[in-house]
Amino acid sequence: MTHQEPPTHTQQGKRRLIFPHPMATAGTGEPDRELQLLGELDADTVMMMGDNPALPAMPAAPTLLDFFRLRFRGITYHHLLHSAFLAREAGQSETVIIACLLHDIANGGLVRVDHGYWGAQMIAPYVSAEVAWAVEQHQALRFFPDDTVGYAYPEAYLRFFGPDYVPPPYIRQAHAAARAHRWYMTARMITVYDVYSFGTDAPVGPEAFEDLVGRHFRQPAEGLGFDGSPVAHMWRSMIWPNNFL
Ligand SMILES: [Fe+2]
């Protein structure tokens, strides 16, 4: 707990405006409210910066499991725990189990599109190269069956994407390249233990993986978001998702 920051609740007494993220509303038909919100600024109204009391307070030096407990949204929280639980029940290696625990981490509190690539970057400084690679590659592999391990195209994807959906060329190319890679099976195992029925019924909580995380995730002493790593901003963005800039 070495992290020292000035208090972030310096906007007390003010109305605090939250700007939607460009990606959250682009193309949705939601009106672009940026000009309108700028017009609402006055002596008592500011753009939100710092802690949002609508979100649980984070510790000064947050750990991976703090993000699970305090930031990840319901479906992803349960989905990651469930996948890692299934991998462990099946007797998979700790490399596979931690990869399953982290594979959709981007969806938890940051961004959904291209989530495998975002997730791999978020964790790369803290896990083995094999784990980060596997998380990245599951983005493509989940679309392609592998009979040797009994992985079929997910039934759920027929509903999610429609029966005629074809992954774009960059995904097909990534799949072909991953097949030839020495860590292919690690990434493939993520797809095998991926749980395609999303619910809120994980059989265990984050504490079930505390020891595993301790062995395979190099938690920075300053806390995720404050270690000066090339990805610290990603973790800070989840701590303060409503910061204006
Ligand atoms: Fe995924």
Ligand SMILES: [Fe+2]
């Ligand atoms: Fe998943």
